[in-house]
Amino acid sequence: MGITRRDELRFESAVLKTQQRNNTNTINEIYDADAFRDAGHRLVDFLADQLDSMKAGTNKQTLPWAEPTALLNSVDGWATAEANKLFEQVFQRCIRLHDPRYMGHQLMPPAPVTALAGMLTDFMNNGMGVYEMGPAGSAMEQWLIRRITAKFGFGEAAGGFMTHGGTLANLTGMLAARAKQCPGAWQKGEPSNLAVMVSAQAHYCMDRAARVMGWGGEGVIQIPCNDQFQMNVDLLEQTLAKATAAGKKVIAVCGTACTTSTGSIDDLQAIGRFCQRHNLWFHVDGAHGGAIAFSDQYRPLLDGIELADSIGMDFHKMLLAPSLTSAVLFKNGKDAYRTFTQDADYLLSAQQEEDPWHDVARRSFECTKTMLSLKVFSIVAIHGWDVFDKNVTRLIDLAASFADVIKDADDFELALAPQANILCFRFTGAEDDLNQVNASIRKTMIEEGQFYIVQTVLQGETWLRTTISNPMSTVAHFRELLERIRDRATD
Numbered sequence: 001m002g003i004t005r006r007d008e009l010r011f012e013s014a015v016l017k018t019q020q021r022n023n024t025n026t027i028n029e030i031y032d033a034d035a036f037r038d039a040g041h042r043l044v045d046f047l048a049d050q051l052d053s054m055k056a057g058t059n060k061q062t063l064p065w066a067e068p069t070a071l072l073n074s075v076d077g078w079a080t081a082e083a084n085k086l087f088e089q090v091f092q093r094c095i096r097l098h099d100p101r102y103m104g105h106q107l108m109p110p111a112p113v114t115a116l117a118g119m120l121t122d123f124m125n126n127g128m129g130v131y132e133m134g135p136a137g138s139a140m141e142q143w144l145i146r147r148i149t150a151k152f153g154f155g156e157a158a159g160g161f162m163t164h165g166g167t168l169a170n171l172t173g174m175l176a177a178r179a180k181q182c183p184g185a186w187q188k189g190e191p192s193n194l195a196v197m198v199s200a201q202a203h204y205c206m207d208r209a210a211r212v213m214g215w216g217g218e219g220v221i222q223i224p225c226n227d228q229f230q231m232n233v234d235l236l237e238q239t240l241a242k243a244t245a246a247g248k249k250v251i252a253v254c255g256t257a258c259t260t261s262t263g264s265i266d267d268l269q270a271i272g273r274f275c276q277r278h279n280l281w282f283h284v285d286g287a288h289g290g291a292i293a294f295s296d297q298y299r300p301l302l303d304g305i306e307l308a309d310s311i312g313m314d315f316h317k318m319l320l321a322p323s324l325t326s327a328v329l330f331k332n333g334k335d336a337y338r339t340f341t342q343d344a345d346y347l348l349s350a351q352q353e354e355d356p357w358h359d360v361a362r363r364s365f366e367c368t369k370t371m372l373s374l375k376v377f378s379i380v381a382i383h384g385w386d387v388f389d390k391n392v393t394r395l396i397d398l399a400a401s402f403a404d405v406i407k408d409a410d411d412f413e414l415a416l417a418p419q420a421n422i423l424c425f426r427f428t429g430a431e432d433d434l435n436q437v438n439a440s441i442r443k444t445m446i447e448e449g450q451f452y453i454v455q456t457v458l459q460g461e462t463w464l465r466t467t468i469s470n471p472m473s474t475v476a477h478f479r480e481l482l483e484r485i486r487d488r489a490t491d
């Protein structure tokens, strides 16, 4: 769809009017402290009011649905406002994760203090590649990593760093595996027959990582799952033997904790022991469920994670942080330094002492990165480490309660008992094709916007999928959701 000259003129004249009214077209005005103060106070007041009403669920609108092209066409009009009006207009069109009826994808409503941390982070714009460009951020990051690695049962030698997203954390884990198992790969290119074994339910970023590294689609060997959608670990030996016989060099196994579709947690003990026996790198994709390490009650679900060589984990799924806030952790911190051995004279001095923790770009795929550590540190410093335990435990408990509500309903069916906070179910009280019925229920609910739920396909069948991400959701909301689904099905 082309942008016409008329569209451009409309936007430009709107911007001009705003500039004339506010006199914001000079560099000095851009950096005007009073205007910033005023807009900032108004924005915080506005968001605080919205937080109250979202928590209470009073406006009953989680997703203000708009048809995509209509919304795009309306953007021209958004420039007419002052800064606070602009933000309000954007807010009105955003999906609201703080509403207890938000139960869709895996992002959680961030703790408000992290939004303030985000403001400081963006304002300071510390680049973090080298210590000089992010002294406070680097120190907080190292402080956090030392404590978080201990939560996973790693010892003194452990290390790691923060990064933007589980996808990048998992790719970095795979790059570290390659550096350890094929030391020549980084300099000389690589054998193209490398491979990693994953469960058939592994996140697609593992497939992408293998392709990015030049292993092609065959570089990801999928192991079928059991009826709980966990890797069938009984097939590990034969899968490895078959791959080796076919000329593959398997260098790693990735366990998933937990899977995206169903929240299933692989048997990490079994995978870890298998990797030890065969001298394979053991990576855990803990993007979602790594957070469970913080829950005293549910920590046993991750038994065996301490055997991992590397773990990717997100703070934005269950640990109260906004996206993207992730980390990649190594049992042996030195493995991270081996991954990228590059000279960049303008940035990283070759003269430095061995393994300096404070120049993060030595270990990370990223060069510039935001001060991610402040988001997590602000939660820990202001609310205490305990809130991670409380939040993770509550979300998993809530999912179990929702499962009970579904089990009590004759016209609903659970796909499997939830292991974490992801729950798949479907409406069965209809004569028609249940795949179509459930898909169309979900479509109607999206357009209606009161509840936000998603869907997935399991063994060819369409299921409604919820991630209980909002600790302010209650059993009453789950009942209300089922009632609404019934209504939509009848419609």
Ligand SMILES: Cc1ncc(COP(=O)(O)O)c(C=O)c1O
Binding pocket: 106, 164, 165, 166, 167, 168, 170, 203, 205, 256, 257, 258, 259, 260, 285, 287, 288, 314, 324, 326
């Ligand atoms: C199991 C799993 N791994 C990796 C990812 C990717 O994480 P991110 O979205 O933080 O890149 C996800 C995201 O949903 C996931 O569920």
